[in-house]
Structures are given as structure tokens and as C-alpha cells.
Amino acid sequence: MASSPLVDRHGHDVHGGHASRRHPAHQFDTMEQQKESSTLGMWLFLVTEIMFFGGLFTAYLVYRTLYPAAFAAASSTLNVPLGALNTAVLICSSLTMALAIRSAQVNWRKGAMIFLVLTMALGSTFLVVKAFEYHDKFVEHHVPGHILNTPFHFVLEDAREASAIAKLDPDYQRHAEIFFSLYFIMTGVHATHMIIGLGILAVLLFYTRRGKYDSEYYNPLEMTGLYWHFVDIVWIFLFPLLYLLGAHLHG
């Protein structure tokens, strides 16, 4: 690579759309090297994300082991059909994301735009459903902590079941509060990732519309795809852990 240093120095020249399609950024020799680097970088970023969520999963694991009865009872108050619906929605959004990348690879710009919009629509659907679920929790006074005027209040409707759980875990109401703390933090952090993903998708949609991506250069789409699939997979773990585990204990 014997490009003149003057051009190299102005990194912002190659930062925009069209310049980087044919030429790699100034620090790289080839487009291939650039693509390999961003792919490795994205995977490494996902490793940090795994460790980040890993901390939460560890906390969940510890408390679920300490307070199994309370966690099962609290888990049973979550809305499994809505959670299942959201799982389906997210899996579909992963499909549309993959199709958007595929469309760019075969130079079908309109298709890429359609699938990006679909991905965003599905992602938004997930968030709306999640908002309804959060609302239910507010109504049922299942929001932990002291930020609301209405304090956390967890009672099981079935008196027989309540006394059975109280026998296993006399302090189950307090421990259910820990379940809901983890529930809100885990799903909240996950939803935050979804919102960030939607923001990135909006940017991608903008650039796709301007024809930045084609079969030669679709790296940002592919990297965002990796991120989007990762966020999906986190939900695939959250759904059974929060909604399903222990649900069978309550016939």
C-alpha cells in the first residue's frame, strides 16, 4: 500500500460512505483485512457482552439456589403466553435481519430496506409487549424497591399454595422481591440493548436507502446482524429462566 501520507492522514475522508466501498480505511491494506478486523472486533465485543450478562445470570443462579420456592412462586405470576409471543417475535426478527443482509449481498437494495423495516417493526413489537407486561407488574404491585408510592406487595391468591410455600420459605415475600429485582434488571438491560439495536438499524436503513451497501460492502449490516442475534439469544435464555423454570410446580 503506497498511498500518499497526505491522504492517509485525513482519516475522515475514508470514514464516510462511498470512499470506503472501494478503498479500505487508511490503516488497512486491503478490504479483506478490514472486514476480518471488524468481524473479530464484533465477536470480541460480544464476548464482553456475554460476561456482562454473565454477571446477572450468576446472581440469578445464586438466588434461585438459595430461594427456590419463592422464585418458583414469583415466576408463576409472569405472563407465559406474552413471553412466548415475544420469543417468537424475536426469532422472526432474527430471520428478517439475516434476510436483510442476504438482500444486500445480492444487491437487492429494496429488499434490504424492507427486511430492515420488518426487523425494526418486530423489535418494536417486542418492546411494546414488554411494556404491557411491565404495566401489569405495576398494577399488581410487583415492582420492587422504594421508587413507587405503592410498596412491593406479593401475595399468592391460592391460600393453600401460600401456606405450602410459607412452610418451605417463611420469608418468601421478601425473596420474591429479589426475584422481581432480577427480573426487572435482566429484562431492562435486555430491552436497553434492543433499543440501542433499533437505533443502529435506523442508521443502517438510512444508509441502505442511500445505496451505501451492496455485494461488495455490507459489513455494517453483517456486524449489526451479529449484535441483533446476540440480543435474541440472551432473550432465549431469559425466557425459560424467568418464566418457565419452576412453573410446573404450580399445577
Place this chain on the structure above:
Amino acid sequence: MDTTVARSPILPTPETSFERPNYLNAEYGWKSWLFTLDHKRIALLYLLSVTVFFGLGGIFAGLIRLELLTPEGDLMGPDTYNRVFTMHGIIMVFFFLIPAIPAVLGNFLVPLMIGAKDLAMPRLNLASWYVYNLGGIFTLWAIVNGGVDTGWTFYTPFSTTYSNTYVVPTALGIFITGFSTIFTALNFIVTIHRMRAPGLNWFRLPLFIWSTYATSLIIMLGTPVIAITILLVAAERVLGLGIFNPKLGGDPVLFEHMFWFYSHPAVYIMILPAMGVVSELIGHFARKKVFGYRVVAFASVAIAVLGFLVWGHHLFVAGESIYSATVFSVLSMLVAVPSAVKVFNWTATLYEGSISFQTPMLYALGFIGLFTIGGLTGVMVATLGIDPHVHDTYFIVAHFHYVMVGGTIMGYLGGIHYWWPKMTGRLYPGFLSKLSALLVFVGFNLTFFPQFILGYMGMPRRYWSYPPEFQVLNVLSTAGASVLAVGYTLPLCYFAWSFKYGKKSGDNPWGANSLEWDTPSPPPTENFYTTPVVTHGPYEYTREGVHNRTTQEANFG
């Protein structure tokens, strides 16, 4: 060496070097710095920020030592003292020790040492500097408002429930700064994997690159865990959750586990880059290939891996079961193996070497001595028999200062002294710099060795006052701190002077043989005029090289 490397043809005439375009005179004006994508300029930006925080942390250290000059609390009360040592710890750990070597020396050297034009992600690199400063501003805001008194460890439930100080802004500051270290580490790993010059295989890499790589691995795997932990602390404090609060069914020991899962490996984030620097210095100033190069390289990786398996030794007296404590104790002692391998190999490198006692080498030799003491006392406190006795005493304080200050800061200063001509094309005063190395070494030992004795006698850490029989040793320690302060201030002055007025150094004042010296000093913006082709390792010194050094040494004064 006859490679295609663009070796400067004008090596012995330093006067001409500043006429050539380089990264410093390529562009002027504040915009050319604040929006630069050049890893070398970003390194200098980091140097500035990191120095500011080091000074700030140093001021808090000075306040601690002043207060402990007398047994009574005559300078400040317990509340103020708690804040002072907390701010000292937080600033030094999160804003100086962790970023210092990777962000300053690493940023500057990684592309130069592997023959690349820049890091793989220059914009991410610049972003990391801004993110670092943003986190710093949050923390400074907390300090200005009255600080934090939880200790840098943020133990719950004190930090989440009972402390009335600015825990949340400080926690957010640390959370944000964590991103900057992750950005830097990610960038390094990608760069080292994908951007090496032709011919530069893994075993031709300088050992500094190996240790930077190992450090980056720890940062990537550890930092996210402290991020979520600190987020949970903030959430618990703001929202009143009970995750770590025993009163609400939470488990404070879980916090300690999650905290130390990062914060123990963080110690290796601090020491590994310093070890990398020392490997470079020992090799170059003994004019020898580093003894057992491959073993030293793999020792870095081994420390990174083992470092993740030892966090439980911070919890020996926190109700950990005797079985897990035993395992953690054994694993902790295992870390001593790769660490000792390094120390022995450095020593073996010196054997029959052609040693020149230039300033960087003085720091490197100081490092070996101090790190050995810090490391050996580390083995002591890893044993289940000794730890309960010295836990939370000044013995621990002395132990980790020997590693963090005696290790990391010695390595950092040695590295800055070694690569300063590379960064600026200038020399610094030889006598003053050797004096500063001596002052740092003497001052350091005078400060912290008495603390070993104090701790062993039972003086607990984190108290503003102490029984009068401890005073003599505390006075010694405070006296040492003042010597140390002079030793740290001197380089600040002569480096600032040298940046503008120092004698020009020429391209390779040390006659070193590794890739980063095969380009002009200071380097041009694109680092190398043509992409170098590497045909040998970094420490291959010939007779010619030795000869070269002696002439250059005379030049150095």
C-alpha cells in the same frame, strides 16, 4: 540488519530529524489534537489525562500520610479520612493504574512494534479517550461535592444503603471509564491479530506486545463483570432493591465475589503491562535476547488465565467455606509460578549481558526488586494460615503497594523514560533522571517497608488514628512519601522541559534493535515510510549492535 525496513539514512545527525514531517508537526491547532485519529497523538492525550489523575490521586495519598504523621486525628476527622483514602484508591486504581501503561505506552507502541499504520479502529481509540475523561468528570464531580467514603471496594450493604456520600456518580464514573478500557483492549487484540507486518509471526513479537495482549484478554473478560456489579450497586441504591442487602434477603458476599472476580484480575491488568515494559528494558539494556523468550511470553498468558481463578482469596475471612478457601489458596500460590519464571528469566538475561545503567534500566532493576518483594508477600497472604492474621492490616496495604506502585509505576516510568525519545525526538537530562529513579526507589521503600512491620504488629488499615507506639514507623512512612513525591515530581518537570527544549535524540538513541526504532523519532504520521518486512526477533543484538550502543551512550551524556 538488511531488511526492507525503511531505516533512516541519517541516524547519527539528530539535528535534521525535526525538519522531517512527523506526527507532531504534521498538523497544528487544538482541533488537530482533539479530533485526531492518530494512535500516537491519542497516546499523548492519554498521557496528559492520566498524569492529571495521578497527581490528584497523589495529593490524596499525601493527605493520608500527613494525617498519619501523628496518632491523633489532628488534620481531619474520621469522616474526611474515609473519603480521602477512598478517593485515593478509586482515582489511582481506575483512572491511573489500569489505563496508564496500556493507554499511553500501549497506544503509542502497539502499531509501531508490529509495523502497522495505526490501530485497527482509530475512531474507537479516540472515543475511548473521550469516554475515559467523561468517566473522570463524573468522579471529579463526586469529589467536588464531597467524595465517597466506601473504600474503593464499594462493599455492600454500606455502599448501597448506609453511606451518605456520592456513591452513584462515582459508580457511574467507573462504569463509564470501564468502556474506555474495553475499547482499548478490543482494539489491541484485533490489531495484534490482524495488522502485523509481513514476516512478523507471534514469536517475533516484542514481549511488550505479548503482555499487552494478555492484559487485553483480562480487560475484555473482567471489565464487563465489574460494570454489571457496579450497575447493580447503583440500582440498589437508587431504587431501593435488596440484591446485596441482607436485611432484604440479599447476599453481600455475592457482591464480594462479583467485585473481586474483576478486581483481582485487575491487579494483573496493572502488573502485566509493566512486566512487558521490563522485559523490553532488560533485553535492550543488557544487549541480549531475553532469556527463555517463549516461556516469558507464555507466562503472561498463564498469569492472565490463572488470574481469573484466584479471586476467592479476598474472602478468606468473609465466611467462605474452608474447602473453597483451600482451593483458592492453592490457585493463588500457583500465580507465583509464571511470575517467578519471569523474574528468573530477567535475571538470567542480565547474566553475561552487556548492561548499561541508563535511567530506564534503573527503573527496570528497581521493578525486579520491588515486584519480587510484593510477589513473595503475596504468596504469604495467599496462605490460609497467615491471611486471617494480617487481613485488613497495613501488611496488605504494603503488599499491594509493592506490586502496584513498586511494580506498575516503576514499569510505567521506566517505559516513559525509554520511549520518550521515540515519542518526542528529545532527550531528558541524564543526571536528573537517574536521581529521580534513585529517589523513587529509596522513597518507595521508606514509605512502604515500615507498613509491612506495622501491619504485622497489627495496625489495621483505613483508620485515621492509631496507638502511639506505632508512631515511629508511621513517621518513617510519611517521610518516605515526601521523598517519593519529589521523585515523581522531578520527571514531570524535566519531561515538560524536554518536550520543548530537550536535546534532540536522533532516531535511535539507545541503539535498540526492535521494530519501533526502525522508523524516525518522532515517527511520521503513517509510522513507517514503507511497510516493514520482519526477518528476526526483537532482541537480536550483534557485536555491531554493542558497538553501536557505546557510541550512542557517549552521545547521551
